[in-house]
Amino acid sequence: MSVIRIDKVSRWYGNVVAVNDVSMTIGPGVTGLLGPNGAGKSTLITMMAGFLPPSVGAVTLDGTPVWRNEGAYRHIGLVPETEAAYDTLTGYRFVLANASLQGLDDPGAATSAALGLVEMQEPAGRRISTYSKGMKQRIKMAAALVHEPSVLLLDEPFNGMDPRQRLHLMELLRKMGADGRTVLFSSHILEEVQQVATQIEVVVSGRHAASGDYRAIRTLMTDRPVLYRLRSSDNRRLASALIGDPCTSGLDLDGTALQVQVIDFERFSRLVPGLARELGIRLLEVAPTDESLESVFSYLVGRR
Template identity: 60%
Template sequence: MSTTSAVGTTSAEAPPATRVSTLDLAGVSRWYGNVVAVNDVTMSLGPGVTGLLGPNGAGKTTLLHMMAGFLAPSRGTLTLDGAPTWRNPEVYRRLGLVSEREAVHTFLTASEFVLASAKLHGLPDPAAAARRAIDLVELAGAQDRRIGTYSKGMRQRARVAAALVHDPQVLLLDEPFNGMDPRQRLHMMQLLHRLGDAGRTILFSSHILEEVEQVSGTVQVMVAGRLAASGDFRTIRRLMTNRPHVFVIRSTDDRALAVALMAEPSVTGVELDRTGLTVRAGDYGAFTRVLPKIALDRGVRVRALLPEDESLESVFSYLVEA
């Protein structure tokens, strides 16, 4: 079966996951001598797409390598469906990894590269599996060209195909959008959505906030080796009670509404200019509940209520500054 994507191309449909897999981390730390790369991280990852965020040096790659069984935790436990990933080759039947560092044989064609991965996994029909994976990443038209002739974005797609060839339940990707042009990036986002919707557990790291915001609302935020926040980033923002919430309001009478809001205890600041009304509220829930009542009492119609600082960029900057 095939589907037409929003960019006007045809790609293979992601098959449903044969089972549901969960990655669990409990008190995981990793250090190198006196340097602590990951510090006491606890999280659980299930089906769907999750973004792993953090500035450079936050510990994202180290965490992904431990999840993939390439590194042993210095402390804590890390399991896939209850089994440790470290020194456990069986996990690779259910897990695929696309590392940040490229590791491809440039003299191979994409078809040969993905086919080799299928054979290494001992699949019953490696040629069919390779074709399916190449179709998923939309490389069929260039599969017989040597990878050395590919752009960086095309090499990324070939590596994703090799990681998907055995149809894993868990897919870990470290900066998967690096080097992709806008069309390639859009297609990869759509592919991750389809895989997550089909029941797979997808975790991808990125330092580009727009990418994470478009692919997943669920985030794990790493700062200085620690897990700073976990969950839906909008919910995380609303729990930041030490940061006033900023709203832009458009109404039929901004001035009257501003006067009324200044007397509201949940409001900490009001600004009125030619562009409209900006309100800072200390309590998100209290403000959004009382605003309709105040507007109704003053005979004002609210045309728009827009959270100004509820983007992933705002949440991330607040967490890094903390």
């Protein structure tokens, strides 16, 4: 099992700071790397892959620096965001070239196996220049997997894929994580990150903003109310009873539902059932409306 450690890493280009004093550990399983455009995600992934040195700090694989380390490259597979590829080659020859560069005993067999993993056997005989964006993503994935790396780094891998291809890739990433591989991917498709990643690292403006699963990150936000949706047999009476309680910071009666901003969930969870019983009100729904990763990410970006 492989572990990538980023220790107090900064990277700048002239006067532009792309990554600023970031530390994180990426271990076995699937990790999602989140951040807005320009947050430093691609720079971090390129440093993890050993193609870019940090200006300050260290990036290591199992304790060994990855920059200019040929041995480390044997254990890492990289799927870059850029679509640039050797367009005159067929998909098969492109993957075969990567297998040969890795010095595999049977590069042909490894190429066929990798193409099968990403469902690219049929178009493998065509030139890459004829591929759609989603197909280019999958052929890059095959090239990254051909040597069966213990670490897989993917920069926006879902770009250009149709829904069926996305589901297939999601399942493949889950399986590799379950098998003990270290998988890290960046994506702006937050719903998919939420479904696939067991660990989330958030980067905002080049800095490490949060770490954990999205619910664990959400619980750290004690200064932000949680929005709850309540439906009952008498929303107006329930709103009147809740409005003066210190566990809430705002209420909005919207059609058939009551939107409540909760700042003390423990008290709120006890108060609502008690009030309903006391007032003879039947509760139909009590549910959070902003526990999605989209909500967490937007809040973290807004804090910076």
